Amino acid sequence: MEKLTIDATVENLETVTEFISSSLEEKDCSIKIIMQMELVIEEIFVNVASYAYRPNVGKVTICREFEDSPRSIKITFIDGGAAFNPLEKEDPDINAELEERDIGGLGIFLVKKNVDDISYERKDGKNILAIKKLF
């Protein structure tokens, strides 16, 4: 398992996506999977960067581990910010008319649509969000 601990700020978005996508490239993952994972990483990371420590800045640790048979990547985000379970948020109504469309919740919705497994736990004052993707 490899870890990256970094300030949860949007300026670090590229570093975080690169941490995951470079490892997927090494595993000869398809471009499609890599793009899906970049989207997943962005939405989770930006969520933490926007809300966890607001208005302060804090750290987030991202762990990545690979498994064989079936091939998969597990990514865990750990932050010490305010308790927040993104899985409790209701999915947005994607069939709503334009004027009623609200962008809130779309990020986590995209995460759920692009992973095979997602879990949240609050432990020792930390938010632990783990996702798994088969590839």
Place this chain on the structure above:
Amino acid sequence: MEIKQELNGSILTMKIIGRLDASNAQELTNALNASLNGVTELIFDFSELKYVASAGLRALLMAQKRMNKQGKMVIRHVDETVMEVLEMTGFADLMTIEN
């Protein structure tokens, strides 16, 4: 991300090149706010847009709402990966997409 704009009468074409994500979506919003006065048709050229995240969708939604009031908006040449995100979120049904 790079934005190339071309104004032809009241038709504005905006070509978005690269990645439209949380680190740069505000740039697009700013460009739209600065350029949409008097525009009756907004054409987004996505032929070189490789990636869009929810922050980018927010900017597109804002543009669509504004253009509904003053004209129309069309998105052209959408890449497969970007199209998947637009479909997954229902945006493909809200917006006019031409290839």
